[in-house]
Amino acid sequence: MNIEKKSEEKKLELLVSGRLDTTTAPELDACLKESIDGVEELTMDFSDLEYISSAGLRVLLSAQKTMNKQGTMTITGVGEPIMEIFEVTGFTDILTIV
Amino acid sequence: MKEVTGTIRDGSPVIALSGRIDSGNAPQAEAAIQAFLAEHDGSDLVIDAEDLEYISSAGLRVLLRMRKSHSGMRIINAGTEVYEILDMTGFTQMMTVERAYRVISIEGCEVIGQGANGTIYRIDGDNVVKVYNNAEALDEIQHEREVARLALVLGIPTAISYDVVRVGDSYGSVFELLDARSFSLILEEQPEKMDWCVKEYVDLLKKIHRTEVRRGDLPDMRETAIGWAQYLKDYLPAEAAEKLEKLIRDIPEDQHMLHGDYHTKNIQLTGDEVLLIDMDTLAVGHPVFELASMYNAFIGFGEFDHDRVTRFMGFDYKVAAEFWHRSLEAYLNTGDEATITQVENKARVIGYARMIRRSIRRGGMDDPDKKAEIEMWTKELLGLLETEDSLVFTVNLDAENDDDEKDGSEIELEATRDNLPKVMAFVEEHLQQINCPMKAEMQIAVAVEEIFINIANYAYGPDKGNATVRVEVQEDPVAVVITFIDQGVPYDPVAKADPDVTLSAEEREIGGLGIFMVKQTMDDVHYEYQDGKNILTLKKEL
Numbered sequence: 056m057n058i059e060k061k062s063e064e065k066k067l068e069l070l071v072s073g074r075l076d077t078t079t080a081p082e083l084d085a086c087l088k089e090s091i092d093g094v095e096e097l098t099m100d101f102s103d104l105e106y107i108s109s110a111g112l113r114v115l116l117s118a119q120k121t122m123n124k125q126g127t128m129t130i131t132g133v134g135e136p137i138m139e140i141f142e143v144t145g146f147t148d149i150l151t152i153v
Numbered sequence: 154m155k156e157v158t159g160t161i162r163d164g165s166p167v168i169a170l171s172g173r174i175d176s177g178n179a180p181q182a183e184a185a186i187q188a189f190l191a192e193h194d195g196s197d198l199v200i201d202a203e204d205l206e207y208i209s210s211a212g213l214r215v216l217l218r219m220r221k222s223h224s225g226m227r228i229i230n231a232g233t234e235v236y237e238i239l240d241m242t243g244f245t246q247m248m249t250v251e252r253a254y255r256v257i258s259i260e261g262c263e264v265i266g267q268g269a270n271g272t273i274y275r276i277d278g279d280n281v282v283k284v285y286n287n288a289e290a291l292d293e294i295q296h297e298r299e300v301a302r303l304a305l306v307l308g309i310p311t312a313i314s315y316d317v318v319r320v321g322d323s324y325g326s327v328f329e330l331l332d333a334r335s336f337s338l339i340l341e342e343q344p345e346k347m348d349w350c351v352k353e354y355v356d357l358l359k360k361i362h363r364t365e366v367r368r369g370d371l372p373d374m375r376e377t378a379i380g381w382a383q384y385l386k387d388y389l390p391a392e393a394a395e396k397l398e399k400l401i402r403d404i405p406e407d408q409h410m411l412h413g414d415y416h417t418k419n420i421q422l423t424g425d426e427v428l429l430i431d432m433d434t435l436a437v438g439h440p441v442f443e444l445a446s447m448y449n450a451f452i453g454f455g456e457f458d459h460d461r462v463t464r465f466m467g468f469d470y471k472v473a474a475e476f477w478h479r480s481l482e483a484y485l486n487t488g489d490e491a492t493i494t495q496v497e498n499k500a501r502v503i504g505y506a507r508m509i510r511r512s513i514r515r516g517g518m519d520d521p522d523k524k525a526e527i528e529m530w531t532k533e534l535l536g537l538l539e540t541e542d543s544l545v546f547t548v549n550l551d552a553e554n555d556d557d558e559k560d561g562s563e564i565e566l567e568a569t570r571d572n573l574p575k576v577m578a579f580v581e582e583h584l585q586q587i588n589c590p591m592k593a594e595m596q597i598a599v600a601v602e603e604i605f606i607n608i609a610n611y612a613y614g615p616d617k618g619n620a621t622v623r624v625e626v627q628e629d630p631v632a633v634v635i636t637f638i639d640q641g642v643p644y645d646p647v648a649k650a651d652p653d654v655t656l657s658a659e660e661r662e663i664g665g666l667g668i669f670m671v672k673q674t675m676d677d678v679h680y681e682y683q684d685g686k687n688i689l690t691l692k693k694e695l
Contacts, residue, residue, distance in 0.1 A: 057255070073316075076573070076577075076602055077570060077573055077602060077606045078570070078573055078574065106595060106598065106599075107599075108598075108599045108602045108603065108667070109599070109603055109666040109667035109670055110602075110606070110667075112666055113666070116658060116661060119658045120658050120659065123658060123659065135592070136591060136592050136595040137595075139592060139595075139596070140595070140596075140599065140670065143670060143673045143674060144654055144666055144669065144670055144673075145654025145655060145656075148654075148655070148657075149657065149658045149661065
């Protein structure tokens with residue numbers, strides 16, 4: 056997995072690519088924890104994300120919970136196989152996917 | 154129109170294509186390209202495919218026409234899907250097509266290994282990159298990835314590259330390798346571990362030599378070695394050259410695996426597991442070929458100049474000689490010096506032939522030191538050719554404990570989170586072999602990760618234990634069946650209540666999703682507890 060971070064005042068954009076699994080999810084979690092303070096507009100670009108497992112979903116859920124208190128979170132570029140996972144787990148109702 | 158953007162880069166026209174080019178918009182795209190080229194032409198046309206998602210045959214025909222008027226045309230930044238289309242249609246044969254690769258830097262990275270074809274650097278705690286010497290290394294990388302996968306499926310522990318990257322002007326293969334130390338380093342820093350290293354080294358060697366490979370999957374060392382003998386016809390006395398070739402031809406064909414470069418720098422200890430790296434020399438053949446290359450690595454290359462062993466291996470010639478001798482003793486399962494020398498001499502015949510040819514080809518005859526070395530090897534070889542009448546020997550390759558033996562569709566490994574990439578690579582290899590659709594492959598991968606991580610986290614509590622993962626393919630209807638076996642505490646994940654997936658983020662619990670996803674995406678999930686084992690079976694119809 057690779058994370059590219061762009062931040063600008065209260066906006067934070069993360070470009071997450073590769074595999075978001077048990078091994079790599081803690082890295083994304085750490086990255087979010089370290090940068091999410093004061094962020095009002097969080098965007099995660101999944102255009103190059105190849106794989107997500109429940110460990111990755113847990114990180115997204117926890118980020119969504121944080122952002123519900125302080126602003127908005129948007130997921131972009133979700134491909135079909137990953138969308139399928141979001142649908143099966145009801146995450147399409149929790150996350151804002153555009 | 155937005156599918157086509159023309160720019161000038163370094164004086165050459167660059168056409169960036171984006172989105173989809175198909176019969177609906179190919180004529181407009183072609184017109185836009187022509188309009189741009191009418192004003193800014195040059196023979197070195199570059200097509201930048203970075204944002205191109207799809208190209209149909211109508212689009213491909215436009216490219217072909219472009220190429221007719223621009224013979225130096227090349228395509229750059231082709232993504233995976235576009236590259237596949239170009240590859241399938243033969244475009245990659247007709248013109249230069251460069252794939253889009255991630256770029257990494259190795260500045261300041263520690264060198265942890267050096268092979269014939271490249272250098273291995275540690276990028277971070279978990280990952281290493283093998284950077285190839287040759288700038289045109291993509292074919293070599295592809296070859297090494299394929300043979301490493303093949304070996305892994307056949308039960309040989311190896312690191313599998315998961316990404317190809319650009320490093321400066323060359324390419325690299327990225328591997329996961331946690332805290333690895335090579336056997337060379339261990340022997341250099343902890344000489345008291347010699348016994349342990351010999352045992353592990355020989356156990357793995359026997360395992361490789363017990364592994365049968367489908368005919369044609371790997372190159373045949375016998376054929377290669379016949380080529381060496383023929384090369385030496387111009388250099389050795391005719392009678393000796395003829396005998397050398399006959400001795401090699403008399404070695405029976407053998408479809409068992411050989412590593413081909415089995416020395417202590419290519420064996421890595423990660424955690425408590427022994428892994429092979431540098432797999433591009435994998436072949437099949439009689440074990441004498443392997444012993445020949447091992448003899449060369451430890452003794453042959455240093456016979457003339459002992460320091461050469463130290464420079465390459467890290468430890469000195471005496472340690473190398475002792476390690477080689479004790480490994481041969483363990484491999485042949487004998488303490489009888491006469492038997493050991495007999496086998497060693499057979500290996501030396503092939504070993505010298507190989508080294509002499511290699512050195513001559515690299516211009517060794519023009520360098521006084523190299524020439525003296527070639528002459529020394531030749532003298533040894535000619536002496537051996539007088540006494541040896543066969544290069545064949547027999548060896549009992551049985552493992553000390555037979556439960557070590559496994560077939561290709563099953564792996565047993567310690568149930569730890571660190572072993573997840575190995576399980577995933579094992580399963581994905583099988584799925585790719587049967588051309589599993591992408592969506593199903595992803596669902597199966599997610600399910601396998603959930604179940605294996607569950608076992609790693611909970612089955613054995615704080616203790617250690619193993620898990621077995623088996624992959625089977627059923628026909629009619631076509632289905633993949635994956636079985637997980639562990640001997641941990643009895644636990645039925647199927648019985649776990651499903652989470653309520655209609656709740657809002659605030660009400661949702663962090664856990665419980667994994668098993669739910671497995672149940673949702675698999676066609677059957679079956680659990681039983683039998684003879685002290687948890688047996689969980691997943692079935693996915695394709």
